[in-house]
Amino acid sequence: MSIKADELAKIAVLARLKVDPEHLQSLTQDLDQILHFVEQMNQQNTQSIEPLGNPLEQHQRLRTDCVTEPNQREALQSVCNTTEKGLYLVPKVIE
Amino acid sequence: MQWEVVIGLEVHVQLATQSKIFSGASIAFGAEPNTQACAVDLAMPGMLPVFNEEALNMAIKFGLAIDANINKVSVFDRKNYFYPDLPKGYQISQLDYPTVEKGHLDITLEDGSSKRINVTRAHLEEDAGKSLHEDFHGQTGIDLNRAGTPLLEIVSEPELRSAKEAVAYLKKLHSIVTYLGISDGDMSQGSMRCDCNVSLRPFGQQEFGTRTEIKNVNSFRFVEKAINCEIERQMDILEDGGRIIQETRLYNPDKDETRSMRSKEHANDYRYFPDPDLLPVVIQDETIERIRQSLPELPEAKKSRFVSDYGLTDYDAGILASTRAQADYFETVAKRCDDAKLAANWIMGELSKWLNQENLEIQQSPVTAQQLGDLILRVKDNTLSGKLGKTVFESLWQREGEVDAIIEKKGLKQVTDSSAIEAMIDEVLNANAAQVEQYRAAEPEKQAKMLGFFVGQAMKASRGKANPQQVNEALTRKLNG
Numbered sequence: 014m015s016i017k018a019d020e021l022a023k024i025a026v027l028a029r030l031k032v033d034p035e036h037l038q039s040l041t042q043d044l045d046q047i048l049h050f051v052e053q054m055n056q057q058n059t060q061s062i063e064p065l066g067n068p069l070e071q072h073q074r075l076r077t078d079c080v081t082e083p084n085q086r087e088a089l090q091s092v093c094n095t096t097e098k099g100l101y102l103v104p105k106v107i108e
Numbered sequence: 109m110q111w112e113v114v115i116g117l118e119v120h121v122q123l124a125t126q127s128k129i130f131s132g133a134s135i136a137f138g139a140e141p142n143t144q145a146c147a148v149d150l151a152m153p154g155m156l157p158v159f160n161e162e163a164l165n166m167a168i169k170f171g172l173a174i175d176a177n178i179n180k181v182s183v184f185d186r187k188n189y190f191y192p193d194l195p196k197g198y199q200i201s202q203l204d205y206p207t208v209e210k211g212h213l214d215i216t217l218e219d220g221s222s223k224r225i226n227v228t229r230a231h232l233e234e235d236a237g238k239s240l241h242e243d244f245h246g247q248t249g250i251d252l253n254r255a256g257t258p259l260l261e262i263v264s265e266p267e268l269r270s271a272k273e274a275v276a277y278l279k280k281l282h283s284i285v286t287y288l289g290i291s292d293g294d295m296s297q298g299s300m301r302c303d304c305n306v307s308l309r310p311f312g313q314q315e316f317g318t319r320t321e322i323k324n325v326n327s328f329r330f331v332e333k334a335i336n337c338e339i340e341r342q343m344d345i346l347e348d349g350g351r352i353i354q355e356t357r358l359y360n361p362d363k364d365e366t367r368s369m370r371s372k373e374h375a376n377d378y379r380y381f382p383d384p385d386l387l388p389v390v391i392q393d394e395t396i397e398r399i400r401q402s403l404p405e406l407p408e409a410k411k412s413r414f415v416s417d418y419g420l421t422d423y424d425a426g427i428l429a430s431t432r433a434q435a436d437y438f439e440t441v442a443k444r445c446d447d448a449k450l451a452a453n454w455i456m457g458e459l460s461k462w463l464n465q466e467n468l469e470i471q472q473s474p475v476t477a478q479q480l481g482d483l484i485l486r487v488k489d490n491t492l493s494g495k496l497g498k499t500v501f502e503s504l505w506q507r508e509g510e511v512d513a514i515i516e517k518k519g520l521k522q523v524t525d526s527s528a529i530e531a532m533i534d535e536v537l538n539a540n541a542a543q544v545e546q547y548r549a550a551e552p553e554k555q556a557k558m559l560g561f562f563v564g565q566a567m568k569a570s571r572g573k574a575n576p577q578q579v580n581e582a583l584t585r586k587l588n589g
Binding site: 024027028029064067069071072073075076077078079080081082084085086089090095097098099100101102103104106 | 125126127131132133134140141142143144145146147148150152158159160161162163164183188189190191192197204205239240241244246247248249250251252377379382384386387388389390
């Protein structure tokens, strides 16, 4: 598997990353090498190996279902520059 | 060309926990915007999710109810996309290792036969916030109260073959989750939302056709209508030799049509990967066993019991067992009046009529199950005729008091004293001497029709309170005697 410059540009858009056009080539090469390394790992036979969900050998702790968070809207919205009627305002998005 | 319809449903069920799936904020409906969105829900730096035990238990409950595999280890993944109502930039969901896999449920088709629908998986995930597009001077308002609400996404195999089957499946799911008490199932508040995958293929063809997905349909009726108009749209295209484009569509109930959601510049690529903030969830056998023991009686079992214990018909039992609230109501009424058949008739007749008129659910009924049971008792012991029973029902509905008090207050007690009835009938016959003459001169088959006139007069004279059966008997006897 290898990656091309235009694919990288597309992924950058999806990830909301701004990539300088002059870095596109070198970045593509770096990523290509990483993907090549992944490819090598993919070739290993992992049939008998249990999938790794997390490198820590621990299980998820569970939380009791109760409401512990009071309303802190005022404090939380104090760091936001545009709010109205309790809503956060963002540039218009319409699908 | 004969086309076969192929439908699969993805149903999002909002779980009835107290708090969110990964934070301690409340999920109560109807709060002021952003008053139930804490630092975790807002994705403030350094915040970590902690998984809600009850959400897990509810998923297990559902899995057991549909005879599915409960995975001993499940893993949360990040589904990445950018939208302002998703502050983290990803939704925590489950991709490769969902909590529930491979279950099934049986739906009843229109001809009364049963069909098994397989459930591919049910996975846990968090809901996003809400975007409000109106009235903010060209800006969008964001309410994050819903962000982090626990959802169970239930995915069916593409085994449904018509809109009607899809609705039957959805109703069955609704009935199961409400019986289990894992969701309030209130579709109008978005507690159950449905994405419908629809495609067509020539009959006999193995491969599926290209499908479209109708997003976020929120009522049984709209699911049926949305699927049917999408089937028609696809059929028109295919009949004209065209091609279906795989895309997401939205249903507009006002125009009864689906339209394409403007396709995004870049196709969605969610770049799933295991969420490093959450460890694998391990479920112990004992937990599964404990939950299995706590499962309530489910709709199918209840329906069979209603048939065997109460002697109801399959049809009546099916309707009464369709929701837990209705089934509980029925059992309370039946026990109170000790007559299941009458209880079923009153619930599916008078009560349903009033509930429908006022658009209420049975749990909101102003007439309690105890009151209806008392009312039926008074019909059974002949205190009330069926007709007077309906009058008392209406008073109960208007919250005018208890059954016996209403009967007393309004003087609705049925007259069963035969001498009183006879005296009243004599009066009626005397007042209508000419009609009596006509009756006696008429052919027997005509008499039957004419009797109705006298019954009407007698009931009117008694202001509806005379026992109709006794009136009939006495009238026939006196007219023919």
